[in-house]
Amino acid sequence: MELDLRNKVVVIxxxxxxxxxxxAQRFAAEGARVVAFDLAFPDPAEGVGVEDGQGEELPVEQVVCNVxxxxSVQAAVDxxxxxxxxxxxxxxNAxxxxxxxxxxxxxxxxxxxxDxxxxxxxxMSQAVAPLMQAAGGGRIINAASFAAIVPSVASAAYSASKSAVVQLTRVLASELGPWDITVNAYAPGMVPTAMNGFAEMPTEAQDRLLDTLSLRRWETPDDVANLLIFLASDQASYITGTLLDVSGGKLATQIPSRAYGR
Ligand SMILES: NC(=O)c1ccc[n+]([C@@H]2O[C@H](COP(=O)([O-])OP(=O)(O)OC[C@H]3O[C@@H](n4cnc5c(N)ncnc54)[C@H](O)[C@@H]3O)[C@@H](O)[C@H]2O)c1
Incomplete structure (x- = not known):
């Protein structure tokens, strides 16, 4: 299946x-014109993303934006x-x-x-939708979380915010459907990043978390990217208003660790 994103303008x-x-790097590798929005960007010498197979960091434009x-959003989108x-x-994704x-x-x-x-x-959706409406199509893909499905203790703000993203996604999907704009949300499970520090936890704590996964390994950003590239493609043109679980089977069953003899 050819997922042709060449020359698509992708804002992340x-x-x-x-x-x-x-x-951002994965979309760039698909030939998209990628623009990264963030509060600030690291020194280019430090690098911002992953390398492609050739060891080169692919070009991604950077625009400072507080979502x-x-x-700030309107200026960045303009x-x-x-x-x-x-x-x-x-x-x-922010x-x-x-x-x-x-x-x-x-x-x-x-x-x-x-906020x-x-x-x-x-x-972001309010600012970008008019451009997509004028073009007669587009894709909006929203980061929810597994926490939107099953929250955890001390996650009231985060879980409630991510559940709200799911409902907002469904409303946007219905309102933008007439222009062939699809809107979907996705729910990663546990990707070790600076946000959560999973990779720095003691081994026993990591094991407790990994034991909740059918696939029993940390999720990688590439696992997420694989889904997003598909959702952005023409092949996903009939998928809208959904929440896609990309969590490696987090709590898909009650005790997935039994399959690993644990
Ligand atoms: N890492 C996980 O396991 C996980 C699981 C489920 C969902 N998610 C979601 O995936 C997304 C990315 O998570 P991550 O782990 O890469 O987080 P991260 O903290 O590593 O990166 C988040 C990025 O968002 C930027 N950001 C924060 N506030 C912003 C603002 N107001 N305007 C613009 N940019 C802003 C930060 O500067 C940072 O670069 C988040 O929405 C997160 O909730 C992550």
């Missing part, structure tokens, strides 16, 4: 590091539209994790989580 938010940086700020004429694919029990969490931290995780998807 939160793409200075983590999953977003890898997604929680309406003016900049891309000015440069490329349109935006074919929007990946709303997100923050705010931990804390409901009894303890401060209002400002709760609000920051909502970035849900507000960012709302503002």
């Amino acid at each position: 938010t939160g793409a200075a590091r983590g999953i977003g940086a890898v997604i 929680a700020d309406p003016e 900049e891309v539209a000015g440069r490329h004429g349109t935006i074919d694919v929007l990946v709303n 997100g923050i994790n705010v931990e804390g029990a409901v009894a303890d969490i401060e209002w400002a931290r709760w609000k920051a989580c909502m 970035v995780n849900v507000g960012g998807v709302f503002l």
Whole structure:
């Protein structure tokens, strides 16, 4: 199956590091014109993403943008539209994790989580949709989380924000369907990044988490990218309004570790 993304204009938010940086490189490897949005970008000498098979970092444009700020979002989207004429694919990857029990969490931290995780998807989609409507098609792909399906203790802000992303996705899908714009959300499980520090946990703690997975290995950003590249392609043109679970079977069964004799 040919997933042809050549010359598609792809905007990926939160793409200075983590999953977003890898997604950006993977879309670039498919021949897309990729623009990364983030609050700031590391020194180019440090590199921002993964390398392709040739050892080269692929070109990705960088635009400073705070997805929680309406003016910043509009200015960044206008900049891309000015440069490329349109935006074919929007990946709303930017997100923050705010931990804390409901009894303890401060209002400002709760609000920051909502502003970035849900507000960012709302503002970005609102700013980009007119370009896609004018073009008669497009793809919006939103980072939810496994936490939108099953939350954990002390994840009220994060889980609620990601559940809201799922409902926002469904509403956007219905409102933008008439223009052939598909809108989907995806739920990664556990990708070790700076957001969660999984890889730095003691072995026993890592084992406890891995024991919740049918596939019993950490997820990689490439596992996520594989899904997103498909969702962005013409082959996914009849998929909209869904939440796609890309979590390696996290809690798909009650005790998946039994299959590993654990
Ligand atoms: N890592 C996981 O296991 C996991 C699991 C489920 C869902 N997710 C989701 O995947 C996405 C990426 O996660 P990650 O692990 O790569 O996180 P990360 O913290 O490594 O990267 C997030 C990026 O978003 C950027 N960002 C934060 N606030 C922003 C703002 N206001 N405007 C623009 N950019 C902003 C950060 O600067 C950073 O570059 C997030 O939405 C996260 O909730 C991650």
